[in-house]
Amino acid sequence: MTRYSPTDRLGVNEVERIFLELGWIPRHILQTDVGIDMTVEVCQSNNPIGKFLGVQIKSGISYFSEQTKNSIIYRADKTHIDYWLNNALPIIIVLHNPSTNLTVWQTINEETIVNTGKNFKIEIPISKNLTTGSKDALERLMNGSPLLSKFKKLIMDKPIIDMLNNGSKVVIDLECWVNKSSGRADIKVYKVSQDEDFDEGTEMEQVLLQEFSVLGVHGYQSLYFIYPYANFSTDEIFYENFDDYDEDEMPGYKIVFIEDRFHNYELPIIPYSNNGETSSYRLVMSLNDYGRSFIDFYDYASGNKQLELNF
Known part of the structure; x- marks a missing residue:
């Protein structure tokens, strides 16, 4: 059974495309509890540098139905809020409108979360588009020690x-x-x-x-x-x-006979198809x-x- 509906997939694909354009590594989280659809690792010159970001993605017109003059209101329950605030990684929420292709984002932390009494809300500025121009702002969220970031990735x-x-x-x-x-x-x-x-x-x-x-x-x-x-x-x-696949090319060890002696040679791992x-x-x-x-x-x-x- 697939985790994403067609509408969800549109949002996930768009967010993945943006991070790939940045040259970063987006990884879909397909077996998870609540609250994260993707982790993203920062790369420099195609090399991962041990800085990570967690991403929650919501795709659909309905997520844009509640708005103020300058913001979109996203509402969440306590289970999600606790998960995000206690997560090892910095987390952002991303909303994608498949009708207009608008993709906006906001940091999730104690400053951006508002307790309304019944639930929680996060205001996402309409102007805060997720694009390759968001690179510097996103990197600032991951300014911790690379050593600590790598440990957080192991936890994920x-x-x-x-x-x-x-x-x-x-x-x-x-x-x-x-x-x-x-x-x-x-x-x-x-x-x-x-x-x-x-x-x-x-x-x-x-x-x-x-x-x-x-x-x-x-x-x-x-x-x-x-x-x-x-x-x-x-x-x-x-x-x-x-x-x-040719079984004669199976990786592993091959025994060969050279000058009255047997020798074990470890064969390299090779693709099963090219x-x-x-x-x-x-x-x-x-x-x-x-x-x-x-x-x-x-x-x-x-x-x-x-x-x-x-x-």
């Missing part, structure tokens, strides 16, 4: 980290546009049923966790910068069942030492675990 990805730690199979579909100098790539992250749960010929259940496009990707190695808590390996079951325009990979994520250390520190910081000191 904690649901995926927990899945990996609990033994769930999480895979990445990576499609790299090989003829684009910008390094354009499309990424989808899925939680899938374990291989042993399905008989041959049975379609495997997949739950989409993240979906986004990014610049500056040149092969699967770039994933280590996007997901620093993970290692990656070939989804061998998927590769073996892909019609156009049509001249795109190279496609299907990779399994696993938790690395950074990921395991983050879990220990998070449990300690949350009061769920006492660190053991050995003298």
Whole structure:
């Protein structure tokens, strides 16, 4: 089941387009509680710099029905307000009118939220359009330490980290546009049923966790910068069942006989498909030492675990 209606999708697509024009990385949040549809990472010269923004997107004419002379009134309940104010990332609300293509935004913080008694409201200036000209104002919201921002990003990805730690199979579909100098790539992250749960010929259940496009990707190695808590390996079951894939090229280890000795050579991860325009990979994520250390520190910081000191 898709999370977005056609009207919602128009707003999400427009906001994604604007951030891509800025050269930033917008990531759809498809499995979430309340309050955030997208995270955005700032890039400089196509390189992510560890600054992040959370975005709530509302698309539809109805969101523009309550207005003052200079502002659009957006109303929210306490559940959403608490989520936004307690979130690790700075948050903005974006309203998109698909009829006029007007897209406006406002920061969500204690100064912009008004308690009306029955609910809460946020006034969004009609003139505050979300465009590439909003870059400086958006960057000022993320002026904290890059070190702290990176830790906040790990917190946002904690649901995926927990899945990996609990033994769930999480895979990445990576499609790299090989003829684009910008390094354009499309990424989808899925939680899938374990291989042993399905008989041959049975379609495997997949739950989409993240979906986004990014610049500056040149092969699967770039994933280590996007997901620093993970290692990656070939989804061998998927590769073996892909019609156009040559099993002789399966990544892994190949044993060769040279001068009376056997040698193991690790083969590089290669795409299962290359049509001249795109190279496609299907990779399994696993938790690395950074990921395991983050879990220990998070449990300690949350009061769920006492660190053991050995003298």
